[in-house]
Amino acid sequence: MKKKAQIRKKMKLALKTFDFSDRQRQTQAIIDQFLISDIYQQAQTIAIFMPMSFEFDVTRLLNDTSKRIVIPKTLPQRKMIFTDYDEDALFLTPFGVRESKSDFAVIPDLIIVPGLAWTEDGYRVGYGGGYYDRYLADFTGQTASFVYDFQILPTIERNKFDIPVRHIFKV
Numbered sequence: 001m002k003k004k005a006q007i008r009k010k011m012k013l014a015l016k017t018f019d020f021s022d023r024q025r026q027t028q029a030i031i032d033q034f035l036i037s038d039i040y041q042q043a044q045t046i047a048i049f050m051p052m053s054f055e056f057d058v059t060r061l062l063n064d065t066s067k068r069i070v071i072p073k074t075l076p077q078r079k080m081i082f083t084d085y086d087e088d089a090l091f092l093t094p095f096g097v098r099e100s101k102s103d104f105a106v107i108p109d110l111i112i113v114p115g116l117a118w119t120e121d122g123y124r125v126g127y128g129g130g131y132y133d134r135y136l137a138d139f140t141g142q143t144a145s146f147v148y149d150f151q152i153l154p155t156i157e158r159n160k161f162d163i164p165v166r167h168i169f170k171v
């Protein structure tokens with residue numbers, strides 16, 4: 001079984017070299033599936049993330065005006081809140097992601113969880129900050145991830161904090 005650090009390195013490279021048209025095709029198919037799903041239709045407030053250039057391209061959802069869209073904001077002690085998405089009130093963190101200037105925390109009813117690799121049953125490797133596992137520890141709403149085909153692995157080592165996402169959207 002591959003160690004998490006090894007998986008991170010390998011997946012970052014695979015994402016950065018992912019063929020442009022295959023990426024576009026998979027992105028569109030996955031978002032189409034999501035938009036007709038019950039979990040999308042039943043959610044009022046959806047947490048998306050501000051993607052780095054190589055991450056899953058969620059731009060289409062950020063601009064969805066039929067839902068309240070919130071995005072992650074990291075705080076000291078590896079804590080995280082979600083704040084309203086306002087494209088005119090963002091700043092760039094040292095990690096390279098955009099976050100809201102606002103500190104007003106909103107609890108979403110659906111969280112789209114970012115990451116680098118997943119198993120079919122929702123176990124995940126992220127960037128190693130533990131932000132999502134900490135948040136999900138006392139979150140009772142829905143969770144889902146969008147996954148390109150090569151990001152699915154047969155097994156991932158687990159620690160006691162790992163919380164699987166409840167829905168995987170893939171091609």
Ligand SMILES: Nc1nc2c(c(=O)[nH]1)N(C=O)[C@@H](CNc1ccc(C(=O)N[C@@H](CCC(=O)O)C(=O)O)cc1)CN2
Nearest residue numbers: 049050051052072095097114115126127128129131132
């Ligand atoms: N687009 C996007 N936003 C996201 C996440 C994500 O995966 N994708 N996150 C998912 O969790 C959170 C940020 N995750 C982070 C994970 C690790 C480190 C980290 O290791 N930082 C180093 C210094 C920065 C560096 O590595 O260059 C450190 O704190 O020492 C920071 C943020 C919230 N926002």
Ligand SMILES: Nc1ncnc2c1ncn2[C@@H]1O[C@H](COP(=O)(O)OP(=O)(O)OP(=O)(O)O)[C@@H](O)[C@H]1O
Nearest residue numbers: 124125126127128129130131132133134137161162
């Ligand atoms: N609920 C929690 N309480 C305390 N520590 C936690 C919790 N969740 C995760 N951690 C710690 O955070 C660190 C990172 O966890 P892990 O390697 O699973 O990150 P990840 O899932 O890749 O990152 P992320 O959740 O940010 O996407 C680990 O040291 C882990 O023990």
